[in-house]
Amino acid sequence: MLRNLPMAILKVTRLGHPVLRKVTDNISVKELKSASMQRFIDDMIETMKEYDGVGLAADQVFTSKQLAVLEVANNPRYPDKGKVPLTVLVNPKITPMSDEMEADWEGCLSIPDLRGQVPRYKHIHVTALDRDGHKLDFVAKGFHARVIQHEYDHLNGKVYLDRMGDFSTLAFLQEFSRYWLNK
Numbered sequence: 001m002l003r004n005l006p007m008a009i010l011k012v013t014r015l016g017h018p019v020l021r022k023v024t025d026n027i028s029v030k031e032l033k034s035a036s037m038q039r040f041i042d043d044m045i046e047t048m049k050e051y052d053g054v055g056l057a058a059d060q061v062f063t064s065k066q067l068a069v070l071e072v073a074n075n076p077r078y079p080d081k082g083k084v085p086l087t088v089l090v091n092p093k094i095t096p097m098s099d100e101m102e103a104d105w106e107g108c109l110s111i112p113d114l115r116g117q118v119p120r121y122k123h124i125h126v127t128a129l130d131r132d133g134h135k136l137d138f139v140a141k142g143f144h145a146r147v148i149q150h151e152y153d154h155l156n157g158k159v160y161l162d163r164m165g166d167f168s169t170l171a172f173l174q175e176f177s178r179y180w181l182n183k
């Protein structure tokens with residue numbers, strides 16, 4: 001029987017742990033619908049909110065599965081960004097809708113205290129399953145597209161540093177606020 005346990009804040013993996021560099025495993029619909037997976041999804045959402053993340057991939061909480069959660073809503077780490085509704089992406093696939101890219105700041109809960117400018121596709125087409133196993137099919141642009149590309153990279157063993165190309169904007173948060181914010 002399912003008990004109404006309170007949700008749990010999970011420990012977040014930091015860069016250097018091998019799980020962040022593995023390609024994660026697909027999730028079957030049967031596994032997705034299991035009580036333990038549904039509970040894990042709730043815990044991921046709770047963990048993302050606790051640390052003011054705009055997204056969290058399962059391998060960031062030591063679970064090598066194709067699952068990510070995202071939400072942007074009045075986030076103190078990203079105060080100037082448009083809202084993104086709470087979304088659970090299972091087995092996501094993304095396709096750029098054009099070659100157009102733009103650079104903007106990213107941080108990562110697994111790479112604490114740093115920010116850097118990362119080029120990302122501006123418009124992407126996303127297919128995935130939601131937490132109930134229903135098909136998702138949508139277009140994302142701007143910061144929404146950026147967050148999805150960041151999480152999708154995690155599920156494929158990559159982090160934003162791999163996408164920077166040049167590290168001249170890489171900054172600690174304190175220096176980011178002092179020298180880069182609003183410039």
Ligand SMILES: [Zn+2]
Pocket residue numbers: 107108109110150154
């Ligand atoms: Zn990250």
